[in-house]
Amino acid sequence: MRTHSPSLSLAAVFTASLLAASPAWGWRTVFDPSNYTQNTLTAVRTLQQINNQINQLQNEAQMLMNQARNLTSLDFDIVSRLRSTLAATEQQIAQAQGLAYEVENLNREFARLYPEQYAATVSGDHMAQDARERWKNTLDGLHTAMRVQAQASQNLHADESALADLVNQSQSAQGALQATQATNQLLALQAKQAIQAQQLQITQDRAASLELAQQAAATERAREVRRRFQGTGTPYTPQVVDFYGN
Numbered sequence: 001m002r003t004h005s006p007s008l009s010l011a012a013v014f015t016a017s018l019l020a021a022s023p024a025w026g027w028r029t030v031f032d033p034s035n036y037t038q039n040t041l042t043a044v045r046t047l048q049q050i051n052n053q054i055n056q057l058q059n060e061a062q063m064l065m066n067q068a069r070n071l072t073s074l075d076f077d078i079v080s081r082l083r084s085t086l087a088a089t090e091q092q093i094a095q096a097q098g099l100a101y102e103v104e105n106l107n108r109e110f111a112r113l114y115p116e117q118y119a120a121t122v123s124g125d126h127m128a129q130d131a132r133e134r135w136k137n138t139l140d141g142l143h144t145a146m147r148v149q150a151q152a153s154q155n156l157h158a159d160e161s162a163l164a165d166l167v168n169q170s171q172s173a174q175g176a177l178q179a180t181q182a183t184n185q186l187l188a189l190q191a192k193q194a195i196q197a198q199q200l201q202i203t204q205d206r207a208a209s210l211e212l213a214q215q216a217a218a219t220e221r222a223r224e225v226r227r228r229f230q231g232t233g234t235p236y237t238p239q240v241v242d243f244y245g246n
Helices: 006-025 033-070 079-094 104-114 124-171 177-230
Strands: none
Touching: 033 124, 079 124, 104 124, 124 177
16 A cells, blocks of 8 residues: 655645636636726716707707797887877867968968958948957967977977986897897887977968968058049049138
């Protein structure tokens, strides 16, 4: 029989244990640089796409907000104020006395009071009455012009206030619609002032025309009175007058 030494037996046992344990601690984690780089790039691209989508959504939201702001109506209306001041001037004209502003009535009254020539059948009292009525028409025309001037002066204060409000509304406009509406109302104020200026010019021209017409009628009346005073034109024949029987 062959005997084994204790050292050889221990070596065999150690070797066997190593062979049995080698599969557990022999596994290693493999690092692939190219795969890691590719995964990193993919993650970066994905993050960039997400950021782009977020920016796009933010831009769309801002665009919708701008559209809503541009479509917001201006909560300010000055047209009623303009109509009120303009109506006040029109009322002064409507209260005018004397010759009417209507064409038909004006033509009839003008032909009666301002004739080109007086007929021989018209009495002196009638001519005097017409002269007084013409004077009254001239006075009423001047009075109307002065009332319209006074009303226009009062309207200037209201127009200044309206202009200041419109400028503030225009400067604080939040969108295109509000700015456009404020601009339109500024144009309405300008148109109202132009109409008022025309009204004032009409009353002033009317007063001047009445004054000139009165002068023309007075000239014709004076001519007719002089004609009647002079008679039919028969030459004057001197007569002998007996004073105290001499």
